[in-house]
Amino acid sequence: MNAPAGLDFAGIPERIQSEVQRAIQRSIKGVEYFSTSGPTLGSTPKDVLHSRGTMSLYHYRPMSDEIYRIPILIVMATTNRGYILDLVPGQSFIEFLLKRGYDVYMLDWSAPRPEEKSLRMEDYVLDFIPDCIRRVQQDSGEQDVSVIGYCFGGVLSLLYGSIHKDGPMKNLICFTTPIDFREMKLFSNFSDRRYFDVDRLVDSVGNVPPEMILSSFEMLRPASRAASQIQLWENIWNDEFVKSYRMFDRWATDTLPLAGEYFRTITKDLMWDNKLFNDTMSVGGRAAKLEDIKVPFLHAVAEHDHIVPYEAAKHLIAKIGSEDKEEVMLKGGHVSLVAGANAVKRLWPKLDSWLGKRST
Amino acid sequence: MTDKSNDPIAVWQKMVGEMEKGFNSFANQAMSSPEFSQAVNRAGGVAAGAQKQLGELMEKYLVSMNLPSREQVIGLAERLQSIEGQIGEIKSMLSQMAASSGVSQGSDAALRPPRTKRPPSEGGEQT
Numbered sequence: 001m002n003a004p005a006g007l008d009f010a011g012i013p014e015r016i017q018s019e020v021q022r023a024i025q026r027s028i029k030g031v032e033y034f035s036t037s038g039p040t041l042g043s044t045p046k047d048v049l050h051s052r053g054t055m056s057l058y059h060y061r062p063m064s065d066e067i068y069r070i071p072i073l074i075v076m077a078t079t080n081r082g083y084i085l086d087l088v089p090g091q092s093f094i095e096f097l098l099k100r101g102y103d104v105y106m107l108d109w110s111a112p113r114p115e116e117k118s119l120r121m122e123d124y125v126l127d128f129i130p131d132c133i134r135r136v137q138q139d140s141g142e143q144d145v146s147v148i149g150y151c152f153g154g155v156l157s158l159l160y161g162s163i164h165k166d167g168p169m170k171n172l173i174c175f176t177t178p179i180d181f182r183e184m185k186l187f188s189n190f191s192d193r194r195y196f197d198v199d200r201l202v203d204s205v206g207n208v209p210p211e212m213i214l215s216s217f218e219m220l221r222p223a224s225r226a227a228s229q230i231q232l233w234e235n236i237w238n239d240e241f242v243k244s245y246r247m248f249d250r251w252a253t254d255t256l257p258l259a260g261e262y263f264r265t266i267t268k269d270l271m272w273d274n275k276l277f278n279d280t281m282s283v284g285g286r287a288a289k290l291e292d293i294k295v296p297f298l299h300a301v302a303e304h305d306h307i308v309p310y311e312a313a314k315h316l317i318a319k320i321g322s323e324d325k326e327e328v329m330l331k332g333g334h335v336s337l338v339a340g341a342n343a344v345k346r347l348w349p350k351l352d353s354w355l356g357k358r359s360t
Numbered sequence: 361m362t363d364k365s366n367d368p369i370a371v372w373q374k375m376v377g378e379m380e381k382g383f384n385s386f387a388n389q390a391m392s393s394p395e396f397s398q399a400v401n402r403a404g405g406v407a408a409g410a411q412k413q414l415g416e417l418m419e420k421y422l423v424s425m426n427l428p429s430r431e432q433v434i435g436l437a438e439r440l441q442s443i444e445g446q447i448g449e450i451k452s453m454l455s456q457m458a459a460s461s462g463v464s465q466g467s468d469a470a471l472r473p474p475r476t477k478r479p480p481s482e483g484g485e486q487t
Binding site: 196 | 402
């Protein structure tokens with residue numbers, strides 16, 4: 001009998017042996033998986049400079065002998081925890097920045113408490129961020145501050161920067177930041193004003209529950225959770241794969257609730273009326289136009305971003321008023337752009353070369 | 361080692377990947393329709409209403425059991441939060457006073473590196 005074309009009979013015993021070994025490893029490692037808690041995340045040494053309700057301001061301890069004059073404030077997205085930027089040593093964006101000589105602060109969020117359901121966009125843009133900037137100035141002794149905003153943290157940073165056009169923000173970097181919310185097609189459809197009664201939802205639940213936020217993210221790729229669990233089982237013998245899976249899975253499912261009033265504004269002003277894109281956005285009665293941002297600006301976007309598609313982010317660079325501005329598109333998705341092995345090779349060095357010369 | 365195109369495990373993995381892509385794409389198309397939005401939001405509205413009613417019922421039950429109501433617990437939390445805030449402010453003021461009087465705080469403040477770093481191209485260094 002002839003072998004079917006292309007089938008390598010000689011390699012079959014070796015392949016069977018390898019699969020049997022992996023099957024044994026899977027059983028052993030599978031038990032380990034359920035009996036251990038995974039790597040410790042966000043362990044770069046830091047001090048809590050200030051904490052107020054949902055808001056926390058961290059200062060990371062410097063890791064180099066001399067640091068750049070201008071400190072960095074990272075503004076995290078309000079839906080997720082900041083430790084995505086500080087996973088484990090060797091895969092931590094924060095650690096990278098510290099070793100490259102930056103003085104790093106982070107505005108991170110915890111779940112808003114029930115009584116914080118009335119927090120508005122004004123509280124985030126006109127109170128929390130300016131308060132943190134003041135504290136960074138005070139702590140560092142420097143007037144200038146560079147701001148890095150990730151995802152919706154980028155939107156908040158844009159709103160802050162367009163309203164506080166006279167400073168003290170010295171440089172602005174946004175990672176995967178949407179401004180044209182019509183182009184976030186599925187989110188736009190989920191929140192279709194004809195069917196989505198945001199007032200009823202917020203008035204009923206107060207803060208928008210994290211399960212709702214998480215399921216709306218997961219609905220963007222409904223098969224991916226099941227597929228990733230199949231991949232986990234196949235690769236459970238591989239310690240590096242499991243470590244990486246656990247880090248990202250823990251972060252992705254550690255979604256935060258959103259303050260009710262804040263969510264109402266996001267839905268009405270951004271999702272429905274697309275005000276940031278249309279230059280009609282205002283916060284607390286103060287106009288927020290992107291053309292008023294004049295500081296050096298870098299926007300990093302991901303080629304395969306399924307949460308913030310490029311169409312939703314691409315007009316930002318044109319709308320920003322700065323003369324010194326650059327958009328960089330890198331391979332990867334919404335999260336792998338900023339964290340993990342790809343980010344180590346792509347985004348981080350790019351950011352360092354751009355920001356270093358603007359931080360003296 | 362066998363060629364990946366002949367390896368049944370690699371073929372299986374590829375198939376799972378393709379199925380994932382295909383299902384995601386199909387589901388995304390289905391979810392783009394107004395009918396989907398209508399159905400999801402109708403279900404969501406019912407769930408939110410039910411959650412509110414259940415919350416109110418639980419509140420009444422707790423009061424009847426002579427247990428602290430949610431409002432009271434939130435009141436306590438607010439007072440704690442206010443105390444935390446005030447402690448933070450006092451700590452911050454003390455740090456400022458210590459810094460302005462030149463007293464070492466024994467923390468990293470006195471050990472901060474100088475802000476003299478130049479980018480590699482300017483200083484000629486390679487980090």
